[in-house]
Amino acid sequence: MQLQLEQLGKRFIREWIFRRLSVDLAPGSRVAITGPNGSGKSTLLQVIAGSMPATEGSIRYGSVQDDAVYRHVVIAAPYLELIEEFTLTELVDFHRKFKPLKQGLSTPDFIERLDLTASRDKYIRNFSSGMKQRLKLGLAFWSEARLIILDEPTSNLDARNTDWYLREVQQLPGDQIILIGSNVPSEYAFCSQAIDIQQYK
Numbered sequence: 001m002q003l004q005l006e007q008l009g010k011r012f013i014r015e016w017i018f019r020r021l022s023v024d025l026a027p028g029s030r031v032a033i034t035g036p037n038g039s040g041k042s043t044l045l046q047v048i049a050g051s052m053p054a055t056e057g058s059i060r061y062g063s064v065q066d067d068a069v070y071r072h073v074v075i076a077a078p079y080l081e082l083i084e085e086f087t088l089t090e091l092v093d094f095h096r097k098f099k100p101l102k103q104g105l106s107t108p109d110f111i112e113r114l115d116l117t118a119s120r121d122k123y124i125r126n127f128s129s130g131m132k133q134r135l136k137l138g139l140a141f142w143s144e145a146r147l148i149i150l151d152e153p154t155s156n157l158d159a160r161n162t163d164w165y166l167r168e169v170q171q172l173p174g175d176q177i178i179l180i181g182s183n184v185p186s187e188y189a190f191c192s193q194a195i196d197i198q199q200y201k
């Protein structure tokens, strides 16, 4: 999928968070979205994910129609809540109704890959913050999607899980676009492109 942002802008009340952002990303692009705290990285990622409207400009997702974007885009971010009332198995089953997993992975196989089999019947509300983050990243890595958006991917992860993230993210198929919102250089060191949000004020 080709991702084209054209003259994209987002304003909250009277404050422009970014403006005149135009970029054309080919399939396989690995792009870091950088900038200090409060500069607008998460806002841009949510606009691209379709969960927040742009104020001006347009986004094209290749040949994907606007009403089908949600099936081709997956986002993992600390501020997006998992459904706490579900067990892990129920949550993965629910997720698969909207976004199939890669290679037809079954729910138990997905949970096994995440090394969470012992917690398959545990309620999400009882997961630790690191377990929740690992689950969000797993859903992003192993869902059928053409665009993967990861905001602050290693938040709440310990050293072992950070290594796991770095291994998995670099093994993602070459035709997926990956966008990483971060101000931790090690999270996006493998990216070949960067968008510095401060250039678009």
Ligand SMILES: Nc1ncnc2c1ncn2[C@@H]1O[C@H](COP(=O)(O)OP(=O)(O)OP(=O)(O)O)[C@@H](O)[C@H]1O
Pocket (backbone or CB within 6 Å): 012, 013, 017, 035, 036, 037, 038, 039, 040, 041, 042, 043, 044, 183
């Ligand atoms: N719903 C909203 N209404 C008003 N202002 C908002 C809203 N959401 C975000 N903002 C403002 O937009 C600006 C950018 O916030 P954003 O969360 O996108 O920054 P960020 O670069 O991701 O920051 P951080 O690195 O701290 O996560 C901030 O000034 C924030 O207060």
